[in-house]
Amino acid sequence: MNLTQDLNSPLDITFFVPCFNEERLIQSTLNHLREAIETTKLTYEIIVVDDCSHDNTSEKVREWQRGHPGIRLELVNNTKNRGLARSFVDTAFRGRGRYYRLLCGDDPEPVPTLVKMFEQIGKADMILPYYDYLPGKGVVRSQISSFYTKIINFISGYKIKYYNGCGIHLRYNVMRWGPYSFGFGFQAELITRLLDEGASYYEIALEAQHHVKPPHQSALNFGNFLSVGHTLLEMVVRRVRRDVFQR
DSSP, X not given: OOTTSOXXXXXXXXXXXXXXXXXXXXXXXXXXXXXXXXXXXXXEEEEEEEOSOSSSHHHHHHHHHHHOTTXXXXXXXXXXXXXXXXXXXXXXXXXXXXXXXXXXTTOOSOHHHHHHHXXXXXXXXXXEEEOSOOTTOOHHHHHXXXXXXXXXXXXXXXXXXXXXXXXXXXXXXXXXXXXXXXXXXXXXXXXXXXXXTTOOEEEEEOOOOOOOOOGGGOSOSHHHHHHHHHHHHHHHHHHHIXXXXXX
């Protein structure tokens, strides 16, 4: 995409790329995104958010930016660690795309997976990926993920296959119905809230790679357990309101 394009003109999609100590993989993430999106006719922007990394993530992004002057890329450096959920919503307000997608900075998705995902844009308000098999994800993590999906579906009354994939949303919906969860549960909160509001969805099976994080970056931590508890409580309240007060 040429940067001479009117800065106020709308774009098809905004990509939010969160990073925390991703100096090793962020450039390959951006390379794969560029290769995939340029197989389409979509206009796009990339917003990379460095959430107080302790390594050279930001410099790697700037280096990539200098090598690709025709790509609309903005680097945001958080002054304090805000977490994925907060940055996800905040970045939606910075963007200009009709659609919005989280793309993890640790390069978990190969180009064919990204292309397949982008081809679904426009089929529904939410494009929700799921993974029949996720290489690199251990048995315990897989069982926890499966249980999490089942309990979310039980409480919400829906039958979504997977709640923590990097879906494509209408950016307006993220701004309007942005989740209040501060951790792991934010995507389930957003998806179920949008379903409550009548949003349409399309599910697609994809392939990706799970990267094992060091213990201090693992999703299995006290903060995320609190986040999940908050998400479940929100869902219970909304389910009661939906079933009792909106008949």
